[in-house]
Amino acid sequence: MVATTIGLLGAGRIGTLHAANLRALAEVEVLIADAEPARAQQVAVDLGCSAVADAEALFARDLDGVVIATGTDQHAPLVQRAAAAGAAVFCEKPLARTTAEALAVLEVIDASGATVQVGHQRRLDPGYQEARRAYRAGELGWLHTVRAVTADQFPPAVAFLATSGGLVRDCSVHDFDILQWITGQRIMEVYARGSNNGDPAIGSVGDVDSAVTLATFADGTLATVSATRHNGAGHDVRLELHGSVGTIQVGLDASYAGRSAEPGFVYPAGQVHTTFHERFADAYAAEMAAFVALVRGSGANPCPPHEAVDAGRVADAAQASLDSAVPVRVAR
Ligand SMILES: NC(=O)c1ccc[n+]([C@@H]2O[C@H](COP(=O)([O-])OP(=O)(O)OC[C@H]3O[C@@H](n4cnc5c(N)ncnc54)[C@H](O)[C@@H]3O)[C@@H](O)[C@H]2O)c1
Numbered sequence: 001m002v003a004t005t006i007g008l009l010g011a012g013r014i015g016t017l018h019a020a021n022l023r024a025l026a027e028v029e030v031l032i033a034d035a036e037p038a039r040a041q042q043v044a045v046d047l048g049c050s051a052v053a054d055a056e057a058l059f060a061r062d063l064d065g066v067v068i069a070t071g072t073d074q075h076a077p078l079v080q081r082a083a084a085a086g087a088a089v090f091c092e093k094p095l096a097r098t099t100a101e102a103l104a105v106l107e108v109i110d111a112s113g114a115t116v117q118v119g120h121q122r123r124l125d126p127g128y129q130e131a132r133r134a135y136r137a138g139e140l141g142w143l144h145t146v147r148a149v150t151a152d153q154f155p156p157a158v159a160f161l162a163t164s165g166g167l168v169r170d171c172s173v174h175d176f177d178i179l180q181w182i183t184g185q186r187i188m189e190v191y192a193r194g195s196n197n198g199d200p201a202i203g204s205v206g207d208v209d210s211a212v213t214l215a216t217f218a219d220g221t222l223a224t225v226s227a228t229r230h231n232g233a234g235h236d237v238r239l240e241l242h243g244s245v246g247t248i249q250v251g252l253d254a255s256y257a258g259r260s261a262e263p264g265f266v267y268p269a270g271q272v273h274t275t276f277h278e279r280f281a282d283a284y285a286a287e288m289a290a291f292v293a294l295v296r297g298s299g300a301n302p303c304p305p306h307e308a309v310d311a312g313r314v315a316d317a318a319q320a321s322l323d324s325a326v327p328v329r330v331a332r
Helices: 013-023 037-047 055-059 072-084 101-112 124-135 158-163 168-181 200-204 282-293 306-324
Strands: 006-008 030-031 064-070 088-092 115-117 143-151 185-193 211-218 221-227 236-243 247-250
Touching: 006 013, 006 055, 006 282, 013 030, 013 037, 013 055, 013 064, 013 282, 030 037, 030 055, 055 072, 064 072, 064 282, 072 088, 072 101, 088 282, 101 306, 115 143, 115 306, 124 168, 124 236, 124 247, 143 168, 158 200, 168 185, 168 211, 168 221, 168 306, 185 306, 211 306
Parallel strands: 006 030, 006 064, 064 088, 088 115, 143 221
Antiparallel strands: 143 236, 185 211, 211 221, 236 247
8 A cells, every 4th residue: 555644733732642643553654844843853753753844845745634733823724725735634623713714714625625624532432432322322312411521630831721712612612512413413502601710820811710611402401511721630521411211421431530439439440531642542543543544535524624613613602601601692
């Protein structure tokens, strides 16, 4: 087989992980570029692949696919650049900083016919996949209570937070996407409240460190979606689906970041997850494998851009609700 050449832009936290997962795939050549060339060079040395000077040098190469893992503010221009180059694109979430910007990118994608996969890796996580299967098979009945949790152990750098779009756009958007993906229903209205009792620097860039969103689905089903940057016990990402017939929980594995208060009951048994890298190691690997299959024309797109942008619309409404302290309808 002729090797598939993937160009990767952004060798930061998530880009380094994607590069390692791409390197682990057979017949894949990885070229890395970063705005800080020394960073790309170091990752290339660590992983035994190649670095180029910058994005333009990368696009000058003959690429089959491009993985965009830069900060969010660079996603829209780079997706359009990659689509124009005729490469299949994997773009980390979100597709763009705002929905307005994302809609402009969707127009370019649709006009060019480019293949674009967005990085909602939970769709490739075995637990979320099983929850979707069980719900859709009718094993849970109708849902009376839905609780989604995304809790980082520690906040990322404030410089990252300043360009992240805020906690609900950066973190809760994963829950909005997965809830719509599992249920096949749209979230119609959100009411979000936030708090800032941790690092004051987070408040100084206009963000909150914790938030809860009450989401209402088209059929009236309610979900609470909570997020925080300060979960000292570990990285905790879970979903509870409680139905009229059955209940299923995602994320209750041996590394769940919590402990039981019940005397004599020892749970969990293993080392807790501390980062998203560990919690979703299998999903990130599957995500890159799915992208390479898509590039080779042999797989389905696990996260088409229109669906990711719809989750972004929910996140925008949640941010508007945070700002206004009133419920907000999701604009579509
Ligand atoms: N799916 C997930 O679970 C997940 C997890 C973390 C981050 N993310 C997303 O991934 C993106 C990156 O996040 P991160 O935490 O890795 O950020 P990061 O700051 O650690 O890394 C970003 C890298 O991109 C580089 N960069 C910036 N502009 C560039 C350009 N024009 N060309 C080449 N390189 C450029 C920076 O120098 C930096 O090395 C964000 O959009 C974030 O929302 C997704």
